[in-house]
Amino acid sequence: MRPRRATLKDSEQQARIFRRRSILAALLVLIMFSGLIGRMVWLQVVQHDIFITRSDKNRMRVEPLPPNRGLIFDRNHKVLAENRPTYNLTLVREQAGDVGQTIDRLITILGLPEDQHDVLTQRSRERLRSYEPALLLSDLNEDQIAKIAVNRYRLPGVEVEAQLIRYYPDGEWMSHVLGYVGRISQEDQQRIDTSNYAGTHFIGKTGIERFYEDELHGHAGVKRVETNARGRALREIDRTPPQPGKNLTLTLDSRLQKLGHDLLKGKRGAIVAIEPATGAILAMVSEPGFDNNKFVTGIDTKSYAALRDDVDMPLYNRASRGQYPPASTVKPYMASAGLEYGLIQPSDTVYDPGYYQLPNDSRRYRNWLRWGHGRVDMKRAITVSNDTYFFTLAHRMGIDRLSDFMHKYGFGEDHSLDVWGAGSGLMPSRDWKRGRYNQVWYPGETLSVGIGQGYWLATPLQMATAVAVMANNGKWVRPHLAMQVGDQKIAPPFKDTPDDIKLDNPHWWDLIHDAMENVMSGSEGSGRASGRNLQYRMAGKSGTAQVFTLGQKEKYNASELEERLHDHALFTAFAPVDDPKIAVAVIIENGGGGSRVAAPIAREMLDAWILPSMKPSEEAQRHVRQNESTAQHIATGD
Amino acid sequence: MMIDYWQRVYRRSRRQYQRLSWRTLHLDPWLLLALLTIVTGGLIVLYSAGGESTYLVEAQALRFGAAFLIMLLIAQFSPRTMQRFAWFFYVVVTLMLVAVDVIGTHAMGAQRWLTIPGLIRFQPSELMKLAMPMTIAAYLSRRVLPPGWLDLLVCLLLMGVPVALIASQPDLGTSMLVTASAVFVILLAGLSWRFIAVCGGLGIAAMPLLWFNMHQYQRQRVLTFLNPESDPLGAGWNIIQSKTAIGSGGIHGKGWMQGTQSQLEFLPERHTDFIVAVLGEEFGLIGMAVLMSCYLLLIWRGLYMANQAHDTFGRLLGGSLILTFFVYVFVNVGMVSGVLPVVGVPLPLISYGGTASVTLMAGFGMLMAVFTHHKTTPR
Numbered sequence A: 001m002r003p004r005r006a007t008l009k010d011s012e013q014q015a016r017i018f019r020r021r022s023i024l025a026a027l028l029v030l031i032m033f034s035g036l037i038g039r040m041v042w043l044q045v046v047q048h049d050i051f052i053t054r055s056d057k058n059r060m061r062v063e064p065l066p067p068n069r070g071l072i073f074d075r076n077h078k079v080l081a082e083n084r085p086t087y088n089l090t091l092v093r094e095q096a097g098d099v100g101q102t103i104d105r106l107i108t109i110l111g112l113p114e115d116q117h118d119v120l121t122q123r124s125r126e127r128l129r130s131y132e133p134a135l136l137l138s139d140l141n142e143d144q145i146a147k148i149a150v151n152r153y154r155l156p157g158v159e160v161e162a163q164l165i166r167y168y169p170d171g172e173w174m175s176h177v178l179g180y181v182g183r184i185s186q187e188d189q190q191r192i193d194t195s196n197y198a199g200t201h202f203i204g205k206t207g208i209e210r211f212y213e214d215e216l217h218g219h220a221g222v223k224r225v226e227t228n229a230r231g232r233a234l235r236e237i238d239r240t241p242p243q244p245g246k247n248l249t250l251t252l253d254s255r256l257q258k259l260g261h262d263l264l265k266g267k268r269g270a271i272v273a274i275e276p277a278t279g280a281i282l283a284m285v286s287e288p289g290f291d292n293n294k295f296v297t298g299i300d301t302k303s304y305a306a307l308r309d310d311v312d313m314p315l316y317n318r319a320s321r322g323q324y325p326p327a328s329t330v331k332p333y334m335a336s337a338g339l340e341y342g343l344i345q346p347s348d349t350v351y352d353p354g355y356y357q358l359p360n361d362s363r364r365y366r367n368w369l370r371w372g373h374g375r376v377d378m379k380r381a382i383t384v385s386n387d388t389y390f391f392t393l394a395h396r397m398g399i400d401r402l403s404d405f406m407h408k409y410g411f412g413e414d415h416s417l418d419v420w421g422a423g424s425g426l427m428p429s430r431d432w433k434r435g436r437y438n439q440v441w442y443p444g445e446t447l448s449v450g451i452g453q454g455y456w457l458a459t460p461l462q463m464a465t466a467v468a469v470m471a472n473n474g475k476w477v478r479p480h481l482a483m484q485v486g487d488q489k490i491a492p493p494f495k496d497t498p499d500d501i502k503l504d505n506p507h508w509w510d511l512i513h514d515a516m517e518n519v520m521s522g523s524e525g526s527g528r529a530s531g532r533n534l535q536y537r538m539a540g541k542s543g544t545a546q547v548f549t550l551g552q553k554e555k556y557n558a559s560e561l562e563e564r565l566h567d568h569a570l571f572t573a574f575a576p577v578d579d580p581k582i583a584v585a586v587i588i589e590n591g592g593g594g595s596r597v598a599a600p601i602a603r604e605m606l607d608a609w610i611l612p613s614m615k616p617s618e619e620a621q622r623h624v625r626q627n628e629s630t631a632q633h634i635a636t637g638d
Numbered sequence B: 001m002m003i004d005y006w007q008r009v010y011r012r013s014r015r016q017y018q019r020l021s022w023r024t025l026h027l028d029p030w031l032l033l034a035l036l037t038i039v040t041g042g043l044i045v046l047y048s049a050g051g052e053s054t055y056l057v058e059a060q061a062l063r064f065g066a067a068f069l070i071m072l073l074i075a076q077f078s079p080r081t082m083q084r085f086a087w088f089f090y091v092v093v094t095l096m097l098v099a100v101d102v103i104g105t106h107a108m109g110a111q112r113w114l115t116i117p118g119l120i121r122f123q124p125s126e127l128m129k130l131a132m133p134m135t136i137a138a139y140l141s142r143r144v145l146p147p148g149w150l151d152l153l154v155c156l157l158l159m160g161v162p163v164a165l166i167a168s169q170p171d172l173g174t175s176m177l178v179t180a181s182a183v184f185v186i187l188l189a190g191l192s193w194r195f196i197a198v199c200g201g202l203g204i205a206a207m208p209l210l211w212f213n214m215h216q217y218q219r220q221r222v223l224t225f226l227n228p229e230s231d232p233l234g235a236g237w238n239i240i241q242s243k244t245a246i247g248s249g250g251i252h253g254k255g256w257m258q259g260t261q262s263q264l265e266f267l268p269e270r271h272t273d274f275i276v277a278v279l280g281e282e283f284g285l286i287g288m289a290v291l292m293s294c295y296l297l298l299i300w301r302g303l304y305m306a307n308q309a310h311d312t313f314g315r316l317l318g319g320s321l322i323l324t325f326f327v328y329v330f331v332n333v334g335m336v337s338g339v340l341p342v343v344g345v346p347l348p349l350i351s352y353g354g355t356a357s358v359t360l361m362a363g364f365g366m367l368m369a370v371f372t373h374h375k376t377t378p379r
Helices: A008-046 A048-059 A099-110 A116-125 A142-150 A186-190 A207-211 A213-217 A254-263 A301-309 A327-340 A378-383 A387-408 A430-437 A443-450 A460-471 A507-521 A558-563 A594-610 A618-636 B002-019 B029-049 B054-075 B079-103 B124-141 B149-167 B172-188 B193-213 B216-226 B237-249 B275-307 B312-336 B355-372
Strands: A060-065 A079-091 A134-137 A158-167 A181-183 A202-204 A221-227 A233-240 A248-250 A269-275 A280-287 A350-352 A355-357 A364-366 A374-376 A482-485 A539-545 A568-575 A582-588 B105-107 B110-116 B120-122
Touching: A008 A048, A008 B172, A008 B237, A008 B275, A008 B312, A048 A060, A048 B237, A060 A233, A079 A099, A079 A142, A099 A116, A099 A142, A116 A134, A142 A158, A202 A207, A202 A213, A207 A213, A254 A269, A254 A280, A254 A594, A269 A460, A269 A594, A327 A378, A327 A387, A327 A460, A327 A507, A327 A539, A327 A568, A327 A594, A350 A387, A355 A387, A364 A387, A378 A387, A378 A507, A387 A430, A387 A443, A460 A507, A460 A568, A460 A582, A507 A539, A507 A568, A539 A594, A568 A594, A582 A594, B029 B054, B029 B275, B029 B355, B054 B355, B079 B110, B079 B124, B079 B149, B079 B312, B079 B355, B120 B124, B124 B149, B124 B172, B124 B312, B124 B355, B149 B172, B149 B193, B172 B312, B237 B275, B237 B312, B275 B312, B275 B355, B312 B355
Parallel strands: none
Antiparallel strands: A060 A221, A079 A134, A079 A158, A181 A202, A221 A233, A248 A482, A269 A280, A269 A582, A350 A374, A355 A364, A539 A568, A568 A582, B105 B110, B110 B120
16 A cells, blocks of 8 residues: 655644644643642642651761769779770671671681571671661670781671770679669669660669669760761761769778778678768678679679579678677667666666566576676676666566667668668567567567567668767767769768757766776676777677578578577677767677677777778878869869 | 765755854754753752762763754754654664664663673663654654554554563663653544544553563562552662652752752662752752743743644654653653652653763754754755
């Protein structure tokens, strides 16, 4: 079929058709472009807010700036807790190329066991978003860091990151009082503002670290950075700098603490020393201790189980939580109660045949000395620690008044200011017994309580506090560990301080102090063996408590059985009598007699604190002043 | 034959030298102005989209300089010559497409390039964008119009072979544009509405067939278009990011080189297919409106010029070329703003890229040729 040549008429008709169609097309083009413009209006005007938010979210990333944890010093500005840099190995998967190969190389380079491959691969995936470094290994040693550095070109995406981690230079002899920090657990997250802990891995778990957590932690800052699509931070838009945690100066004297640790070495026991005028805790020792550094990076299950199941319970803070019968150490307090209630006069005597009998009761409550001390007045009763005298007094007083008055010394309650987890002991009363055992109070029980036994339990911290109150002539200061938090001095008066103990005749305090001094220096004094060659006036009171087993989990074996049935040895003391500088409570579990075992330890503690040998030398003091100015620099954030 | 032709051109230009005008240069000043405006604006956006790279801008300017020369050259040919060469051109390009299928160069998962070693690497499918409307127009202009069943069948055959070859490369975007260019010729030739309705119905019926013949990535694109949020980090990423870029631009835009989506590389393909999102982000709705107006004026002028052609071939070719250009713009802006699925269609005159801009300008050269070569030209 040969195509027909178009005629002129055809051509005109075609031009007409074309014109019509092209006008139609032009209209269609207009409509469709209007549609596109409409789409733009929809995106750019109507939904503009949604997209501007989305675009900002795209480009901006908020990165937490964790604050540096405050340091902890003792009263002489010796560092007790510091932040040590550690090095961690991280991997950014997106930059690693072949992740498996990179991990294989790492294992070869660091000489890790082959089975680490899966572990490291798993860890490399544990992160929140892409391009975020995942933590592969922590706490690298110098050798490992060097090996990584040399082979860096073969390890794309692998970085060594510095991080600050808590370090306790003194380890086990500070562990109970300082406590430790550890990885933030699910449980911890309940009690913190998690936004303030973004970027922070550690939190105070026990002790000072726990109690002053808020102050030590500080406040996290944030920075907003602009990132590109590959997650790389290009520039910082703005930042709220973190507020570093406050430095903490403790009332503790680490030398006294160390001495206490040495004195208790190989024993189970506790020492608490308090400065009576201020309530400052100078030493708080619990033996055995543990190395709290192990808990920072995360202790392995085996080591933890070993500590937890140890018969000697090294994790247990005996000083603040251990509950022991205060035994005869309470006799001076009982005397003050008797005087105040008008039940005795200092010169009144009681005849001690070696036992005490309640009226119309044949049962004999024995004095520790079977044949008795004969006629004893108040001073002699304290000096020789006569039981019969105090049985008599307790019976006259009755449990209600006894319990009331001993509460004034802080028994049965925790009055410490900042000792984390301090126990409150137990000051028994009629009501308590009814509530606890649904039984009436028997008069015989009052007698046991009168010599600090029976149901009466107290922590070494409470015993030291009570003797400090005694040394203060009844004036109360709450025992505390912090001396300075940041710029703020921690000093009495404190809130919620118990009422001072007032005696009708203030001279009675002197009489009791005199009796306690006689314990150390009198010819009959129970602690006279430890009172020889005293260079200052020391007051003390011994105690020997019947065995009280600590827990249910204790495993006895034949050789230990006998040892663990021995009495607990206790001693409380303060000195100098006319101007008390230190009050101390010592307890040795199953140590035997208080005056024989605990008293020498108390004496050494007092000597150490009071005698000039312990006082900081000129040079040391200058050093301290220097440290102080440094500490202030740190505190002001220079 | 060629030598003869050039002699005639030479004599003609000598004759007309004294009365030099746009017409004697075979150029249209309005079309040229619109083209230059869009290309210049495009270079400004490209500078920002390419991360302030002068290299990209220089390369693009150079490319358009060359393309303008090609346009100028092609504008000198008379439509009659084009009509005569259409079949030859069509056969050569179709053979090239077959060659691509056999010995073509792979790149980005598709086989689109033909390499003449040491000389040039190009996509024959781009040339088909010109060969197709030329051939269909050449065929139909010799038939009695409006076209009948038989003409339609022949056209479909002429269209089908190259489109199938291009689609199998695979290159959905180009095959669609080539199809469009052929269809526009047929429609402008006055295909009756009855035919249009029947073919439209058949086309819709053929949709499932098309679906099952698509590559996995092509299907994925369609699925992603229907629900971009289903895979925000994978296939949906492009469309989410481009919508975010445009939407966050607002009315006034974030300012030149201030677009965070584009400057921080959230926006993919920002100097090629998605460049309009950069414009939308940095120049806002105002920038978009200006651009769309420029395109609209360009297309209207093109349609007017096609109408002024002196014969059917010229009209059909010119109309098809300018409407295909419109499809380019509409599909690109539509896909970037999320109203059409993502197909690889660049934004004409603005997107950075090689062959496409050259064929486009060659097309405009043809449009100018059909407009300026009037009855004064010897038969």
